[in-house]
Amino acid sequence: MRALTAGVDFGGxxxxxxxxxxxxxxxxxxxxxxxxxxxxxxxVQGIGGLLEALxxxxxxxxxxxRGVGLGAPGPVDxxxxxxxxxxxVPSWHDVPLGRLLSRRLGCPVFVDNDANLVALGxxxxxxGRGASQLVCLTLGTGVGGGLILDGALYRGAGGAAGxxxxxxxxxxxxxxxxxxxxxxxxxxxxxxxxxxxxxxxRKGAARLAKxxxxxxGELSPxxxxxxxxxxxxxARAIWAEVGRWLGAxxxxxxxxxxxxxxxxxxxxxxxxxxxxxxxxxxxxxxxMPAPERAVRVxxxxxxxxxxxxxxxxxxxxxxxxx
Amino acid sequence: MRALTAGVDFGGxxxxxxxxxxxxxxxxxxxxxxxxxxxxxxxVQGIGGLLEALxxxxxxxxxxxRGVGLGAPGPVDxxxxxxxxxxxVPSWHDVPLGRLLSRRLGCPVFVDNDANLVALGxxxxxxGRGASQLVCLTLGTGVGGGLILDGALYRGAGGAAGxxxxxxxxxxxxxxxxxxxxxxxxxxxxxxxxxxxxxxxRKGAARLAKxxxxxxGELSPxxxxxxxxxxxxxARAIWAEVGRWLGAxxxxxxxxxxxxxxxxxxxxxxxxxxxxxxxxxxxxxxxMPAPERAVRVxxxxxxxxxxxxxxxxxxxxxxxxx
Numbered sequence: 001m002r003a004l005t006a007g008v009d010f011g012g013x014x015x016x017x018x019x020x021x022x023x024x025x026x027x028x029x030x031x032x033x034x035x036x037x038x039x040x041x042x043x044v045q046g047i048g049g050l051l052e053a054l055x056x057x058x059x060x061x062x063x064x065x066r067g068v069g070l071g072a073p074g075p076v077d078x079x080x081x082x083x084x085x086x087x088x089v090p091s092w093h094d095v096p097l098g099r100l101l102s103r104r105l106g107c108p109v110f111v112d113n114d115a116n117l118v119a120l121g122x123x124x125x126x127x128g129r130g131a132s133q134l135v136c137l138t139l140g141t142g143v144g145g146g147l148i149l150d151g152a153l154y155r156g157a158g159g160a161a162g163x164x165x166x167x168x169x170x171x172x173x174x175x176x177x178x179x180x181x182x183x184x185x186x187x188x189x190x191x192x193x194x195x196x197x198x199x200x201x202r203k204g205a206a207r208l209a210k211x212x213x214x215x216x217g218e219l220s221p222x223x224x225x226x227x228x229x230x231x232x233x234x235a236r237a238i239w240a241e242v243g244r245w246l247g248a249x250x251x252x253x254x255x256x257x258x259x260x261x262x263x264x265x266x267x268x269x270x271x272x273x274x275x276x277x278x279x280x281x282x283x284x285x286x287x288m289p290a291p292e293r294a295v296r297v298x299x300x301x302x303x304x305x306x307x308x309x310x311x312x313x314x315x316x317x318x319x320x321x322x
Numbered sequence: 323m324r325a326l327t328a329g330v331d332f333g334g335x336x337x338x339x340x341x342x343x344x345x346x347x348x349x350x351x352x353x354x355x356x357x358x359x360x361x362x363x364x365x366v367q368g369i370g371g372l373l374e375a376l377x378x379x380x381x382x383x384x385x386x387x388r389g390v391g392l393g394a395p396g397p398v399d400x401x402x403x404x405x406x407x408x409x410x411v412p413s414w415h416d417v418p419l420g421r422l423l424s425r426r427l428g429c430p431v432f433v434d435n436d437a438n439l440v441a442l443g444x445x446x447x448x449x450g451r452g453a454s455q456l457v458c459l460t461l462g463t464g465v466g467g468g469l470i471l472d473g474a475l476y477r478g479a480g481g482a483a484g485x486x487x488x489x490x491x492x493x494x495x496x497x498x499x500x501x502x503x504x505x506x507x508x509x510x511x512x513x514x515x516x517x518x519x520x521x522x523x524r525k526g527a528a529r530l531a532k533x534x535x536x537x538x539g540e541l542s543p544x545x546x547x548x549x550x551x552x553x554x555x556x557a558r559a560i561w562a563e564v565g566r567w568l569g570a571x572x573x574x575x576x577x578x579x580x581x582x583x584x585x586x587x588x589x590x591x592x593x594x595x596x597x598x599x600x601x602x603x604x605x606x607x608x609x610m611p612a613p614e615r616a617v618r619v620x621x622x623x624x625x626x627x628x629x630x631x632x633x634x635x636x637x638x639x640x641x642x643x644x
Contacts, residue, residue: 133479149476150472152472155580157582158613160610161578163610171492248490251502252490255488256489257478258481258482258483290481
């Protein structure tokens, strides 16, 4: 019998849902705006219906689903499948999403932190394949991390490990959302990148201004990359600065964890060609010699499917083998 | 038959050797100056002889030794029992100490990094007992670390994990021995503490000056603690500063690893009552809420026996059970 596993990637702006084959391929996918599924009951009905429709599109029923993996940002109670809170949805408190969705669909549902699932996905099917010690860094609005240590996902004592965006790279740096000063996220999260972009515009970065005009006046990491590609010096300097802070954070990570591989994912990783040189230069110069020699740094391969694929990997791990 | 396991703690100034009972007790011990065993051949003869003498003191022969664990500072090739280099002994290069000592004694010898063995010792018999995720920080001339993650020693891809002293806490801070600026070790290693002590003396710290005079003119962390106990404001300020930097480093560690427990050991941990308050205050204020709530920070319990006891734990783990 054909069996498919479903992955749900529950993000702040959109919820991505997909069916994953045993080869790690997303064979069908859908996306819905997070705000359209505001309450837990709406979420369970909406996602349940979407998954059934996806299964039907493959000539299957929901009963053919082997299981569902679900990744959510922020703290998650893995054992009980609880989502403690959703930053963008104030009404969510300790929602037993795993149980609710499992009852709706009649198959097991496993819940984990979204950055952990990205790491699982890249580890099994992406740029982290074959590594026993893998650090997966996700660059976006937040800077998150997932750790594969000695061949298994490492969650820490309470499922909160891998907050790599909250390593301080400069105690005099900008205030971070977490309350601390100078976290990696406060330097290279999207808000920080856009702040650097606005500074560059004020300094008269002409090609960057042109790109902004051509994108309905919107500044974004992608627009800054396009300006860098068009030869804008200030745009290139922004990415060089992002790379330097990233490199400093990576040096700390390499000194602590001695990973075999580091994979850089998330939306901002699209600008990897623009910030990789400065990131690697700082990492190579600053990490201790032994762990520095041991590590390779690669860009993620699964793009925005990593969370869905990783959710399926989670299910396979929980239900014994693939 | 009574079986004892031997531990060797190979430090920069002294080599400690002991026999460890199955209950983790050091039943006999000896110490020799590192410089007296300069060459690898001298080391093997000297340590071999010491271990035989210790066994005899217990009414046993060397053939009753179940195995020997040996901890050395710096990078170690665990699989081949190789010591790559010894900072204080320039003639050591890739010495197969495990094999040489094993041949001399006729029992298995296992080699590992000294900070890893301290962590194993505190985990099995000290302040880390029962913790599944344990970070053991060793404060001394260097600042080292050993990691127990998900119930096993974590060594990383090349045995170099846990370089916790080389997390940068201030990129504008003092130059570190590793070449980077502002590492934790550059702020709270003994050299940094003594620098703060000399500054305090220049500022006229009277009770500190008195303690120095009473200790043959020698400034040391212990002398600074005695001055703090005698009410010296500057001495107390030194420890408060050490604690603040330590707390900042601990916050990074807690955010990355979400440990259940952190154990603070090494010679400088003797001053724990003087720097714990500021360390814990900064840790509690700066770490992310979820991992912050999950962690307890304790002073190490095994003192300078931790390395010997941990070396025995290493042997038991390698040879299957205790």
